[in-house]
Amino acid sequence: MRELLLxxxxxxxxxxxAVVVREEPAEGSIVFKIEVAPDDVGRVIGRQGRxxxxxxxxxxxxxxxxxxxxAVEIGQ
Amino acid sequence: xxxxxxxxxxxxxxxxxxxxxxGLRAExxxxxxxxxxxxxxxxxxxxxxxxRLTPRLSxxxxxxxxxxxxxxxxxxxxxxxxxxxxxxxxxxxxxDDLGTLIGRQGHTLDAxxxxxxxxxxxxxxxxxxxxxxxxYRARREESIRRMARRACDEARRSGRSTALxxxxxxxxxxxxxxxxxxxxxxxxxEGEEPYRRVxxxxxxxxxxxxxxxxxxxAVRPRG
Numbered sequence: 001m002r003e004l005l006l007x008x009x010x011x012x013x014x015x016x017x018a019v020v021v022r023e024e025p026a027e028g029s030i031v032f033k034i035e036v037a038p039d040d041v042g043r044v045i046g047r048q049g050r051x052x053x054x055x056x057x058x059x060x061x062x063x064x065x066x067x068x069x070x071a072v073e074i075g076q
Numbered sequence: 077x078x079x080x081x082x083x084x085x086x087x088x089x090x091x092x093x094x095x096x097x098x099g100l101r102a103e104x105x106x107x108x109x110x111x112x113x114x115x116x117x118x119x120x121x122x123x124x125x126x127x128r129l130t131p132r133l134s135x136x137x138x139x140x141x142x143x144x145x146x147x148x149x150x151x152x153x154x155x156x157x158x159x160x161x162x163x164x165x166x167x168x169x170x171x172d173d174l175g176t177l178i179g180r181q182g183h184t185l186d187a188x189x190x191x192x193x194x195x196x197x198x199x200x201x202x203x204x205x206x207x208x209x210x211x212y213r214a215r216r217e218e219s220i221r222r223m224a225r226r227a228c229d230e231a232r233r234s235g236r237s238t239a240l241x242x243x244x245x246x247x248x249x250x251x252x253x254x255x256x257x258x259x260x261x262x263x264x265x266e267g268e269e270p271y272r273r274v275x276x277x278x279x280x281x282x283x284x285x286x287x288x289x290x291x292x293x294a295v296r297p298r299g
Contacts, residue, residue: 003149004149004150007145007146007149008146008191011191011195012191012194012195012198043198046194050190051190051191051194053187054186054187054188054191054194055187055191057179057183057184057186058146058184058188058191061176061177061179061183061187062149062150062151064176065150065151065176
């Protein structure tokens with residue numbers, strides 16, 4: 001799952017080397033925290049949040065397949 | 077992708093030589109001039125130019141790579157095919173067990189298509205990108221056409237506006253197109269995304285119904 005998010009985000013940013021995806025267990029779910037270079041934050045969020053919303057949709061589908069609940073956040 | 081280094085009397089000559097070696101056109105490579113070179117004087121003291129040519133990934137190749145990696149990471153078994161027509165990309169995933177990637181009402185499919193579109197447009201400039209998974213779009217389009225025709229019949233029969241379920245812009249377009257030749261109804265989109273939906277409106281009152289109102293009976297008042 002983390003692999004998938006990392007793959008997607010790396011395609012979206014200008015500096016893939018700076019991408020970090022942290023996995024934090026929360027109650028009954030897993031929270032994925034994305035960190036990217038400051039210039040790339042907007043690229044991961046997208047206009048009106050469209051990119052991050054699409055990321056979440058894909059991640060949720062993959063998680064459901066694995067019987068998991070997840071959340072995706074952009075962290076600092 | 078690895079590039080090649082080429083030498084020549086001038087940078088332009090080196091680039092031309094490199095393109096011949098790679099069998100590519102100028103717009104298919106990125107050029108870095110490592111050493112501009114100069115001619116020297118009377119053939120003395122000149123220095124060769126050195127350039128590096130790196131083949132540019134085509135939009136179709138990038139789409140193929142992106143989708144292959146996504147499919148792998150999700151863990152489904154699917155074959156990826158991408159075709160390019162006048163710069164617009166059509167990508168297709170085929171395989172078993174692709175429901176995960178389609179999602180309810182194609183929600184996941186739409187999200188993936190959007191991400192693919194963003195990745196391709198940032199790399200190769202804006203262009204149309206469409207993605208289908210397991211023939212979903214074709215099936216969905218047929219079922220939308222059916223729903224449109226049913227709503228049209230209903231609007232005609234009842235003389236009232238009839239709404240369809242909320243749909244994405246491209247799906248609503250299918251409804252408008254399906255009913256555009258029906259002279260006695262109009263279609264309009266109403267509401268806000270993501271609940272925007274097409275409403276089919278009759279342009280004429282419902283036909284009088286002799287079996288309900290008696291022969292020659294008055295037309296039922298419309299509410």
